[in-house]
Amino acid sequence: MSETPLLQIENLTQHFPVRGRGHKVVHAVDGVSFAIGRGRTLGLVGESGCGKSTCARSIIRIYEPTSGHVRLDGQDITRLSQKQLLPLRRKMQMIFQDPYASLNGRMTVRALIGEPLRAHGAAESRRDEEDRILRMLEKVGLTREHAGRYPHEFSGGQRQRVGIARALILRPELVICDEPISALDVSIQAQIVNMLRDFQQELGLSYLFIAHDLSMVRYISDEVGVMYMGQLVEHSPAEDIYAHPLHPYTQGLLASIPVPDPSLARLQDEEGLSGDLPSPIDPPPGCRFHTRCPHATGCCREEAPALRNVGGGHAVACHLV
Numbered sequence: 049m050s051e052t053p054l055l056q057i058e059n060l061t062q063h064f065p066v067r068g069r070g071h072k073v074v075h076a077v078d079g080v081s082f083a084i085g086r087g088r089t090l091g092l093v094g095e096s097g098c099g100k101s102t103c104a105r106s107i108i109r110i111y112e113p114t115s116g117h118v119r120l121d122g123q124d125i126t127r128l129s130q131k132q133l134l135p136l137r138r139k140m141q142m143i144f145q146d147p148y149a150s151l152n153g154r155m156t157v158r159a160l161i162g163e164p165l166r167a168h169g170a171a172e173s174r175r176d177e178e179d180r181i182l183r184m185l186e187k188v189g190l191t192r193e194h195a196g197r198y199p200h201e202f203s204g205g206q207r208q209r210v211g212i213a214r215a216l217i218l219r220p221e222l223v224i225c226d227e228p229i230s231a232l233d234v235s236i237q238a239q240i241v242n243m244l245r246d247f248q249q250e251l252g253l254s255y256l257f258i259a260h261d262l263s264m265v266r267y268i269s270d271e272v273g274v275m276y277m278g279q280l281v282e283h284s285p286a287e288d289i290y291a292h293p294l295h296p297y298t299q300g301l302l303a304s305i306p307v308p309d310p311s312l313a314r315l316q317d318e319e320g321l322s323g324d325l326p327s328p329i330d331p332p333p334g335c336r337f338h339t340r341c342p343h344a345t346g347c348c349r350e351e352a353p354a355l356r357n358v359g360g361g362h363a364v365a366c367h368l369v
Contacts, residue, residue: 060116091269147207
């Protein structure tokens with residue numbers, strides 16, 4: 049395995065100006081840093097609105113980052129023009145959350161999956177393009193007969209399989225999975241995640257896997273990063289963060305995982321998260337979690353904690369640890 053991470057994010061920041069509010073901005077992502085090794089999976093978790101998807105879209109340059117650096121295979125892609133970025137897009141693809149919105153309903157499955165091949169001139173001929181499309185359909189659990197159909201003729205799980213086929217047809221090195229199972233039935237979620245793991249083993253893929261289902265993240269991830277209000281508050285090997293969560297926010301997230309035992313569920317209600325997310329336009333001073341943290345002190349309200357390593361590859365941004 050190469051010592052250079054496949055993906056390296058340094059102080060990534062994404063602010064969006066607010067119309068009619070002067071110089072106010074939405075602090076969607078604020079100084080996030082992490083790395084993903086080759087063949088590895090980083091799970092990124094947090095509540096809705098914490099900046100996970102914005103972080104992913106800034107990495108792949110759907111949004112232009114406000115500041116920071118994104119290095120793919122050692123090359124800084126942050127300030128490349130779209131023309132310069134095009135050859136690198138073969139290395140980095142994305143699977144979107146909503147299989148109903150991410151596929152053009154006017155295109156057949158054949159055209160949808162073949163579009164990346166045509167955009168990059170990756171097929172040697174029309175015959176080669178057709179063969180690769182049909183082979184990819186079979187790999188994601190569909191049949192050759194599905195190639196001529198349109199997205200509205202498929203179920204949600206089948207549409208997401210088409211989206212995965214489109215993302216993998218170029219054989220990328222990095223795949224960003226933006227909540228790829230949240231819109232699917234529970235019975236289908238496990239099938240999709242198992243398929244992604246099989247592709248990882250077969251092709252040596254690296255994943256940034258974004259989700260709010262902590263149990264599924266534990267199953268697929270080598271490392272887990274926890275985001276709160278645009279910042280990374282904890283990052284560690286997957287098993288360690290579930291066995292020994294250090295940040296109060298991570299502890300609250302884990303306590304919120306549903307359990308079938310009613311007595312344990314009542315205990316969860318006491319230990320889980322309370323309160324609402326503060327406004328990302330005017331984030332609280334100091335630690336951004338202090339408004340919901342039962343252990344907050346005066347220091348937490350005044351000084352922002354740095355993400356620091358506490359041993360064993362486990363990093364946390366908390367004054368109390």
